[in-house]
Amino acid sequence: MTDTPRIRRVGLQGLLVQFGDAMSEPANRAAIAFRAAVDAQNWPQVRETSTSLVSTFLSVDLAATPPEQITDALTELLHTQDWYSAPLPAGRTLWEIPTLYGTDAAPQLEEAATAAGVDPDTAIAELSQARVRVLTIGFAPGQPYTGELPPHWDIPRQQALTKSVPSGALVVAIRQLIVFTNASPTGWRHVGQTAFRNFRPDSATPIALTPGDEMCFPSVSEAEYTRITAQDTSGDGGAQRVVLK
Known part of the structure; x- marks a missing residue:
């Protein structure tokens, strides 16, 4: 620098x-x-x-x-x-977003774990306990790039594209996590699935997150994830919010 x-x-x-x-x-x-x-x-x-x-x-x-x-x-x-x-601005938000890891909903967890040198259970524990910052928002409307994860998660993108991951997909590469705002092809590995929607065009605040906000992705069961998707209409995906001072 x-x-x-x-x-x-x-x-x-x-x-x-x-x-x-x-x-x-x-x-x-x-x-x-x-x-x-x-x-x-x-x-x-x-x-x-x-x-x-x-x-x-x-x-x-x-x-x-x-x-x-x-x-x-x-x-x-x-x-x-x-x-x-410098201190980060006050008034940022910590978002705790329930996430279903692995299963058919997020089929590349094991592949990502192998690339990071850990077993799938350890991968879930590390990713679900990580607290990451919204580094920037871009590529697609409202799409947050968050990080940074520990160094062993500095895994490369895939050589080929995944044809499509759904909205709310949690993907990982190069020590970062991204929550996709819409269905899209990607070279990042799909490790978790959320019901969180950051881009809300009909809302008074179309993009819920702002750079500097913090996020964590606690693990939930398939049953809990199904309950959340059935009941949530806000776009929060069952998230809990805490204002940071």
Whole structure:
């Protein structure tokens, strides 16, 4: 990170503040914390902010606003603290999402466990007890990338695509977990199944999660999962929520 953070222009659409060249916990922490700090400035030139795994993006009309004006303000804000060890914003949510591991509903658990060097029971125990951060949201509307898992879960994607996994599928690769928002082909291994729907287009809050939220995926039985899918209409999939201070 010797040459980061760095500020880059994105055409005339805005500015990108990069905190790393590859995913790491400190760089992701910095991106999330810095975005919150930018939002708190209420700069009139900034139309919107967002984060990727290691960057903060500011949507700014650079045809109307001199880039140097925003760059200077960003540089000053960057110098106010060490963003790589900054506290994450208050008011985030911890989501505990009931998950059915293995069975025909999530048929690649054993394959993923083998790739991680553990047996299936250990895999379920580790994945169901892990507490991971929403690193970013992307690829499909509302699709969260979460992590990071312990190093032995740095398993590669598959060589071939799985034709389709269903909405709510919990998949794993490269120390991350993803909950799919819609049926989709994937190269990630399908290890669990949830009834959680992060993208809710008819809701006042179409995307329930935000980067910086935390998630865990406790294991439930097939009977409990069936009960949840039959009764839940909110999209929460039986999830419990805790506001983090």
